[in-house]
Amino acid sequence: MNNDEFERFVLKFGKDILRFCRMTAGDAENGNELYQDTMLKLLEKKKRLDSMQNTKSYALSTSIYLWKNKKKKYANRMRLVPMDSMDEMSDEGYAFTDYGNEASPEHIILKQNEVDIIQGFVKTLPEKYRIPIYLYYSADMQIKEISKILGLPEGTVKSRMRKAKKQLKEKLEAIGYDR
Numbered sequence: 001m002n003n004d005e006f007e008r009f010v011l012k013f014g015k016d017i018l019r020f021c022r023m024t025a026g027d028a029e030n031g032n033e034l035y036q037d038t039m040l041k042l043l044e045k046k047k048r049l050d051s052m053q054n055t056k057s058y059a060l061s062t063s064i065y066l067w068k069n070k071k072k073k074y075a076n077r078m079r080l081v082p083m084d085s086m087d088e089m090s091d092e093g094y095a096f097t098d099y100g101n102e103a104s105p106e107h108i109i110l111k112q113n114e115v116d117i118i119q120g121f122v123k124t125l126p127e128k129y130r131i132p133i134y135l136y137y138s139a140d141m142q143i144k145e146i147s148k149i150l151g152l153p154e155g156t157v158k159s160r161m162r163k164a165k166k167q168l169k170e171k172l173e174a175i176g177y178d179r
Helices: 003-025 028-044 055-080 086-091 105-124 127-138 143-150 154-174
Strands: none
Touching: 003 028, 003 055, 028 055, 055 105, 055 154, 105 127, 105 154, 127 143, 127 154, 143 154
8 A cells, every 4th residue: 555545545434443443442532542553553554555455444453452452551550550649549548557467558559459440340331230240249139139129030130140240251351350
């Protein structure tokens, strides 16, 4: 692909790719950054691209690949060095007292970060999966009680919880969480 073909490609498909990047990233700022990264990667490889092939599909898969890598890097960095300072966390009510055990400040921060990540993913689940998870883990209810509250058969509650756990596992694996 030469410079003119690349320019025509960007003019023809640029808006679609930008819209996809914004939807994937969740907001305009991160979406614009992802779009720029995608176009830079395509520009680097333009000599190997064939304008007769489905270049738009390749661009979209490149943006997905770049987004997944960015999320993995961010998750790993946050796991190693959380952005919140210990002073900020203590102001929010986190206690750093028992230094003799494994509850060191580092351990507490890492544990809280894991909890925050998982809670964030649970919030993104569809309501029919999220509510049984909340009732089971937060309210400490049994499957039988949950089925009565929701007016569903026990098998349906179990099935929804299994699907929710599967979705959570996939999301955690996508960010490189391997526990």
